[in-house]
Amino acid sequence: MSTSERPPSGPARAEPTRRQLESRHGVYGRRYLIEPAPDHKLPESGMSAEEAKGLIEEEIVLDGLPQRNLATFVTTWMEPEAEELIGQTLRVNFIDHAEYPQSAEIEQRCIRMLADLFHAPGETTGARTQGSSEAIMLGALSLKWKWRARREAAGKPVERPNLVFGGDVHVVWEKFCRYFDVEPRIVPLQPDKYTIGPEDVEPHVDENTIGVAAVLGTTFTGHADDIRGINDRLVELKHERGLDVPLHVDGASGGFVWPFLYPDSEWDFRLEQVRSINVSGHKFGLVYPGIGWLIFREKDDLPEELVFYENYLGKTDATFTLNFSTGASMVLAQYYNFVRLGRGGYRYVMEMMRLNAHNLCREITATGEFELIGSDEEQLPLVAFKLSDGHPYDEFDVAAQLAAERGWMVPAYTLPPNAEHVKIMRVLVRGTLGATMIGKLGEDIAEACKTLAAKGGVHPAERKRRVKTNTGF
Ligand SMILES: *Cc1c(COP(=O)(O)O)cnc(C)c1O
Secondary structure (H helix, E strand, C coil), X not given: CCHHHCCCCCCCCCCCCHHHHHHHHHHHCCHHHCCCCCCXXXXXXXXXXXXXXXXXXXXXXXXXXXXXXXXXCCCCCCCHHHHHHHXXXXXXXXXXXXXXXXXXXXXXXHHHHHHHXXXXXXXXXXXXXXXXHXXXXXXXXXHHHHHHXXXXXXXXXXXXXXXXXXXXXXXXXXXXXXHCCCEEEEECCECCECCCCHHHHHHHCCCCEEEEEEEECCCCCCXXXXXXXXXXXXXXXXXXXXXXXXXXXXXXXXHHCHHHHCCCCCCCCCCCCEEEEEEECCCCCCCCCCCEEEEECCHHHCCHHHCEEEEECCEEEEECCCCCCCECHHHHHHHHHHHHHHHHHHHHHHHHHHHHHHHHHHHHHHCCCEEECCCCCCCCCEEEEEECCCCCCCHHHHHHHHHHHHCCECCEEECCCCCCCCEEEEEECCCCCCHHHHHHHHHHHHHHHHHHHHHCCCCHHHHHHCCCCCCCC
């Protein structure tokens, strides 16, 4: 009998039971190496701090890497000094204005600086919010209240308010209409026009219109509605038909881009009908998520009935928010960026991102597979592109292939009606996507196309298995 034929010697050593391993994990390992993480009930007893941290850290490794998330508009990098400041102030509840008066003062400074950046004609007011969504809810509520007051003063009915905006807006505008009982009048896009202008808006405006919302930097292609044109038409309507319809600009992304890249382009309070503007501090304001801003043209644009005065902890405080308690960190981080960067710094960052976006445009064009979407127009620092005709695969396939080959998260999506047949891919060129990475990304996009071409397309079953991604906001 050769050695290899010999039966295993002796009885197999019994595998230790889970209980036996458990008795040792205190010394060598930890409980959740052999047990799933608690996910239904609060565990009866806890675990060490180290173990709790490890448990969570191990799991979130499965999340994408923020630097490779080219879908998001939201900040994924701040300077270490800013991070320190954020860490130091996590314990401060921003709403306790009386206890933390300097944080409240710093919020006011940010509001004044933004009002100045947006060319407010004089002293005005505004609010710190959780993001543009809360800012839009508050801004649109102000439009509704103001409209109702005008109607009541004129003895007219107030039952059927409507709001006019394009199909290119963020979902939050429809959300506002549903939550706060306003009829949405949505101007559809066109097969080859992905923003709206005055001729689109006018037919929808009437005496029940609480306002028109226009976007500066859409989430779909990064372009702006014709805000100037819409403003001018609304001014004409005021003189011709006595309809004074306010304009709100959704500058969630564009509010921090246009002032630096296109300072002569008028979209803000330089235009007569623009009464309020929202901007996300956590997008091109370059702060980590949870900060947005609402800025009014004049103090009077904020209806007094929406401000709550309360006697809290012994002092009278005025609030105009949907949320109450929240951290002060991001307000302070916004102010940090304002004083750290100033106008010159923001201009540098925006110009650097635009340059990189143009370089990426060149890379993408050089593959010979794609068409760029409006890269020669005023646009956010991003590249929106689609496949030229005649490919056996589509944009969703390219996105999936890029993710599989290199882990890039580049979204593919279809446009809103009536351009829903148009499929687009989009890369946000944020500060973390430098020249080397742009070159790599260009190569990887070309490589993904080659792989797909060699396969002759993608099997429907493979498409079905894919995890759905959203467009990323
Ligand atoms: C991101 C975005 C929003 C929503 O803003 P949040 O800050 O994420 O709440 C609204 N409108 C536009 C145009 C956006 O890009």
